[in-house]
Amino acid sequence: MEKTQETDTDTLISDINDIAIHDPVISKSVTENEPEPSSSEQGSSYEILFDQLKENNKHIFVLSTAGKPIYTRFGNENQMASLFGLMIALVSVTQDSNDTLQSICCGQTRIVFLNKDPIILVGVSQSSEPNDQIKKQLTYVYNNIISTLTLTQLKKIFHNRTNFDLRRLMSGSERLIDKLITFTETDPGFLLDSISCLQMPSSSRDKITQTILTQCSKIKNLVFGLLIAQKHIISIVRMKKYSLHVSDIHLILNLINSTESFKTAETWTPICLPTFDSSGYMHAHISYLAEDCQACLVLLTIDHNLFFALSDAKRKITEKMRCNDCLHEINEAIIRQPVSLARANITGLRHLLYKNKNRSQHWCPPFTSPYNTIALQQNLMSVYSSLISQMNFPGRTLKVIFQQLTAETMLAWATDDVELYMSFEPLVSKECATNAVTKLTQWMKKEEDSLFIFNIPMF
Amino acid sequence: MATRKKVLLKVIILGDSSVGKTSLMNQYVNKKFTNQYKATIGADFLTKEVMVDDRIVTMQIWDTAGQERFQSLGVAFYRGADCCVLVFDVTSPGSFKSLDGWRDEFLIQASPSDPDHFPFVVLGNKVDLDNRAVSTKRAQQWCQSKNGLPYFETSAKEAVNVEQAFKTIARNALAQESDVELYNEFPDQIKLDGGSTDNRSSGSDNCAC
Numbered sequence: 001m002e003k004t005q006e007t008d009t010d011t012l013i014s015d016i017n018d019i020a021i022h023d024p025v026i027s028k029s030v031t032e033n034e035p036e037p038s039s040s041e042q043g044s045s046y047e048i049l050f051d052q053l054k055e056n057n058k059h060i061f062v063l064s065t066a067g068k069p070i071y072t073r074f075g076n077e078n079q080m081a082s083l084f085g086l087m088i089a090l091v092s093v094t095q096d097s098n099d100t101l102q103s104i105c106c107g108q109t110r111i112v113f114l115n116k117d118p119i120i121l122v123g124v125s126q127s128s129e130p131n132d133q134i135k136k137q138l139t140y141v142y143n144n145i146i147s148t149l150t151l152t153q154l155k156k157i158f159h160n161r162t163n164f165d166l167r168r169l170m171s172g173s174e175r176l177i178d179k180l181i182t183f184t185e186t187d188p189g190f191l192l193d194s195i196s197c198l199q200m201p202s203s204s205r206d207k208i209t210q211t212i213l214t215q216c217s218k219i220k221n222l223v224f225g226l227l228i229a230q231k232h233i234i235s236i237v238r239m240k241k242y243s244l245h246v247s248d249i250h251l252i253l254n255l256i257n258s259t260e261s262f263k264t265a266e267t268w269t270p271i272c273l274p275t276f277d278s279s280g281y282m283h284a285h286i287s288y289l290a291e292d293c294q295a296c297l298v299l300l301t302i303d304h305n306l307f308f309a310l311s312d313a314k315r316k317i318t319e320k321m322r323c324n325d326c327l328h329e330i331n332e333a334i335i336r337q338p339v340s341l342a343r344a345n346i347t348g349l350r351h352l353l354y355k356n357k358n359r360s361q362h363w364c365p366p367f368t369s370p371y372n373t374i375a376l377q378q379n380l381m382s383v384y385s386s387l388i389s390q391m392n393f394p395g396r397t398l399k400v401i402f403q404q405l406t407a408e409t410m411l412a413w414a415t416d417d418v419e420l421y422m423s424f425e426p427l428v429s430k431e432c433a434t435n436a437v438t439k440l441t442q443w444m445k446k447e448e449d450s451l452f453i454f455n456i457p458m459f
Numbered sequence: 460m461a462t463r464k465k466v467l468l469k470v471i472i473l474g475d476s477s478v479g480k481t482s483l484m485n486q487y488v489n490k491k492f493t494n495q496y497k498a499t500i501g502a503d504f505l506t507k508e509v510m511v512d513d514r515i516v517t518m519q520i521w522d523t524a525g526q527e528r529f530q531s532l533g534v535a536f537y538r539g540a541d542c543c544v545l546v547f548d549v550t551s552p553g554s555f556k557s558l559d560g561w562r563d564e565f566l567i568q569a570s571p572s573d574p575d576h577f578p579f580v581v582l583g584n585k586v587d588l589d590n591r592a593v594s595t596k597r598a599q600q601w602c603q604s605k606n607g608l609p610y611f612e613t614s615a616k617e618a619v620n621v622e623q624a625f626k627t628i629a630r631n632a633l634a635q636e637s638d639v640e641l642y643n644e645f646p647d648q649i650k651l652d653g654g655s656t657d658n659r660s661s662g663s664d665n666c667a668c
Contacts, residue, residue: 066539067519068467081467081519082504089502092535152646160572162539167465223651242651280649302649 049079057126060141060181063087064158065118070166071141071177077167087122091115103131114138118158119145119166128382130389133191137184140247143274144180147251148173151278179258183250186381187231191388192355192419193246194362195253198232200333202449208326209235209455212297215313215320217459221303222310223282227289228256228296229334233453240458245275246360252284256296262286263294266314268307273300285310289318293327294334339451341365344443346436348428350408353384354444355419356452363451380408384421387412391419402430413437467517468632469539473561474546475554476525479584482615483546484522487625492616499524502536511629518629537569542578542632544624547593549583549612555593558601578631579608582624587614 052075053059061080062071067088069077077084091113094101104111112134114121121138146154149169157164184190208227216225216237224244227234231253238244255271256262266287273282285299285307297317299310321327341349351371355362371377383405391398391412401412404426411433413420420440424433444451472480481499485491488505503522508515521536543565547554562579571577583598595612602608609631611624 064539065535066469067521067535068469068539078465078467078508078517079506081506081517085502085504085519085521088535089504095535150646162569163469163541164539165465165467167467221651239651277649280646282649302651304648 049075049083058181058185059122059124060138060177061087061122061124062141062145063120063122064162064164064166065091065120066162068163068165070119070145070170071174073178073181088120091120110134112138114142116142118155118162129385132389133385136190137181140180140184140190140250141177143247144173144177144251144254145170146274146278147255147272148176150272150280151274152280176254176258180251180254183254186378188353188362188364188381188384189246189250191381191385192353192362194355194360195246195249196232196364197361197451197453198229198234198330198333199336199339199450200234200329202454204326204329204333205235205453206455207324208321208330209237209457211320211324211326212317213237213457213459215317216299219301219306219309219313221306222299222301222313224298224300226252226298226300228253228298229294229330230257234295234330234333236453236456238456238458242276244273248273248275252298256286256298262296263288266311270304271300283307285314287311287314289321289330290327293318293321293330295330338366339447340368342368344440346439346443348425348432349422349436349440350425351380351423352440353419353421354440356448357417357419359452359454361452380423383408383410383423387421388419402433409433411437465517466514466633467519468541468629469519469521470542470544470628470632471521471523471537471540471565472544472546473523473565474525475548475551475557475561478525478546478548478551478554479615480525480546481522483582483584483613483621483624484520486615486618486621488520490618492618494616498526507625509626509629511626511633514633516629516633518625537565540565540569540571541635542580542628543569544580544582544628545608546582546584547598548585549593549598550585550588550590552592555583555598555601562605575606576635578628578635579605580624580628580631581608581610583610583612584615586612586619587617 056074058073060071060073061069061084063069063084065088067085069081069084071077072080090104091101100115101113103113108126110125110131112123112125112131114135119142121142123134123138125134157166157169189195212225212227212235216222223239223242225237226244226249233249236244251273252271261267266285269284269286270281271284272278272280276282280302281304282300282302283304283306285301287297289295289297297314299313301310318327341352351365351367353362353364367377371380387401387403387410390401391414398412399414401410403410407426409424409426409428411422411424413422418441420437422433422436422440424436472484474480476498477496481503482492484503484505488507499522502524505520505522507518507520509518510516521540523536545558545561547558558581566574566577581598581602583593583595599610602610609627611620611627613620613624615621
């Protein structure tokens with residue numbers, strides 16, 4: 001077993017003192033070496049760089065174990081080459097004493113490391129999110145890199161050339177990583193390890209699923225089929241014995257929602273699903289159903305020669321759906337106002353996240369007053385985030401958390417089947433909040449058929 | 460090709476303490492020199508962008524501690540270097556004799572795929588001083604015996620040959636970098652094994668749809 005340890009500022013400080021970076025700001029804090037007195041370009045460009053870095057409170061860096069930059073969320077990684085050197089030095093110093101650097105805490109700032117030899121991911125955050133959350137974000141970024149290259153290729157590349165500049169193979173996918181990080185900061189699915197479904201009558205959904213299933217079941221080596229409307233899943237079908245992991249679905253969703261060109265042409269692309277199998281590629285046939293129906297069909301196979309068969313299947317699926325009115329029903333569902341929490345009519349309840357644990361699906365109703373601004377919504381999300389990590393803290397089981405905060409009262413509630421996170425008006429009592437759970441649970445029984453996908457058939 | 464735009468080279472500077480590694484780097488990057496000696500503790504990083512032929516190259520320069528007691532960074536230091544600069548002081552025969560040791564140390568730690576052709580560059584520094592003790596000929600002979608390493612006589616103080624030396628460093632490292640084939644071949648096709656063993660199975664604890 002690898003020995004790991006949470007390293008705090010004190011224990012690292014002696015080591016950090018051994019590493020200098022020629023920058024006026026950093027040098028002061030990490031080394032006794034005064035920087036050379038300079039009004040030089042180097043000095044001032046570093047000042048500009050660090051001022052830019054300070055403008056954002058969440059940074060993510062990816063580098064090779066040789067210390068070469070691979071990705072930075074903000075700024076130009078070439079200009080930060082020295083900073084990347086410093087990061088690898090910190091990791092390496094700890095490794096030399098047979099230890100693993102997990103995180104550094106420095107005032108408000110946390111620096112979290114994820115060592116996935118041959119690459120290292122570093123998250124720097126000034127906000128209150130837990131370290132585990134940052135680590136999970138880093139894992140998502142890592143998975144996205146794997147989805148582009150496969151783990152087999154990544155290892156092979158660095159085994160052959162430790163000095164390889166991975167950006168040569170990554171060009172174009174930085175944009176996907178940018179979007180994925182935004183997804184992890186804004187989508188409750190990331191916090192809850194779940195997906196969101198497009199709300200529609202279960203009879204419509206079943207008809208759609210059946211149409212897809214009929215075509216897919218005829219094709220050998222087709223493993224999964226998904227129908228997606230923006231951030232929501234409409235339908236999933238799968239090969240017997242295989243299932244799609246939520247984090248892989250998130251990668252697929254991110255790919256689709258970040259790529260405009262899928263809307264205009266059917267696409268055939270290799271994609272590795274790291275949780276399903278990090279060693280090789282799946283091949284994805286991606287296309288929108290029709291010009292007048294903006295739902296995206298993704299057919300995943302292990303066979304890279306299957307393009308024409310899948311293209312043909314997709315055409316038939318669309319034809320069938322046009323005949324049996326599915327396209328129309330999908331369009332209706334997309335434009336329909338999402339079901340509002342007001343319909344449940346629960347006093348004092350402002351917003352909630354509802355997770356169906358068995359299905360790994362969640363429902364997040366639209367934000368209503370007082371969460372009228374993006375800032376207030378983000379603030380609520382971070383309250384949820386800390387509540388979720390408290391509920392799911394490894395090694396203990398919590399059933400209920402009741403928290404009275406300055407702006408709202410929060411209740412987290414977990415059963416074997418459901419996780420519920422509710423935001424109430426600030427002065428709501430404990431009793432009132434628990435009554436709301438009962439009322440909501442009853443109401444959900446009527447609504448859940450349209451909010452969740454219960455039928456994921458196999459072929 | 461779009462990917463040609465970005466090139467980053469990791470350059471390691473090695474040599475005995477006080478031969479002028481940090482001064483060379485400072486002269487090159489910041490165009491500054493100071494007579495004051497301060498030992499480098501652990502490591503020091505500098506970045507410089509240069510044009511080599513038609514390419515913009517970012518040099519990530521890793522300055523090392525010459526004094527053994529300050530060397531604490533382990534293998535990360537050498538791993539994945541594109542070029543290694545060996546520095547000695549022309550007034551110090553001892554520092555010249557150490558070059559063999561530094562070169563061996565680098566080759567062992569970095570274990571480059573083709574050690575015989577790894578781009579080293581040798582710099583004899585402090586040629587501005589009067590008390591020279593290692594002749595040009597002797598240094599050149601040593602470089603010749605190591606597969607003809609490029610050799611420059613430099614003065615960090617007077618900025619002699621520093622620019623030219625680093626230009627050669629960049630060019631030689633780049634020459635190696637560009638022969639790397641891009642890894643285009645696909646890995647083997649995924650085998651469907653019935654989902655019995657791992658997380659593909661639908662029976663896994665959570666998160667599976």
